[in-house]
């Protein structure tokens with residue numbers, strides 16, 4: 592398969608690429624890194640990247656930013672930024688990508704453990720992750736040409752704990768290579784409308 596992997600240079604993306612590159616052609620993408628450059632925040636750059644690429648069998652998104660801050664400090668603009676970036680950025684990859692992904696191809700988006708297990712300062716992340724999970728469930732029953740769509744909801748990643756540990760006390764971390772298996776299951780398996788939870 593020819594697979595577009597957005598966020599390939601990231602903590603999760605690197606492990607996903609390592610899992611898939613032996614069996615597939617992985618085209619890496621990011622704002623500043625990768626074979627193609629795109630910003631999920633910018634629809635025109637997504638359109639340009641798909642135009643440049645030609646047909647693709649699967650799109651994996653392992654990216655998206657949200658605002659972390661105590662709820663008392665959160666303002667509407669913080670939620671809007673989070674929704675526009677991690678939620679609408681990934682939704683736009685699907686809206687634009689569905690025209691370029693082959694029949695029976697697939698999309699795999701990324702949410703995260705805060706969809707069901709909140710942390711202090713994580714209201715925007717929880718809101719966005721829940722939205723991504725609900726989006727793939729609903730979109731799966733209307734995807735064109737037999738395309739599939741799933742989300743992976745990883746636990747906090749072991750390799751990111753240097754940075755995240757103070758915010759995720761009591762959470763058992765997940766090695767990135769184990770999270771990467773869920774992306775393989777989504778792309779290489781047959782499920783659709785599913786949230787693969789890796790805890």
Ligand SMILES: NC(=O)c1ccc[n+]([C@@H]2O[C@H](COP(=O)([O-])OP(=O)(O)OC[C@H]3O[C@@H](n4cnc5c(N)ncnc54)[C@H](OP(=O)(O)O)[C@@H]3O)[C@@H](O)[C@H]2O)c1
Pocket residue numbers: 597598599600601602603604620621622623624625629630631632653654655656677701702703704744745746747748749751755
């Ligand atoms: N790390 C964790 O513990 C964890 C746990 C659960 C869920 N998640 C979720 O998994 C996703 C990836 O997390 P991560 O920790 O692997 O991220 P990361 O290490 O910060 O890497 C982010 C990747 O995405 C690319 N990127 C960043 N902003 C982009 C944009 N606007 N458009 C296109 N590409 C962009 C980056 O490359 P460029 O700099 O070249 O753009 C990089 O390849 C996020 O949605 C995160 O919320 C992470």
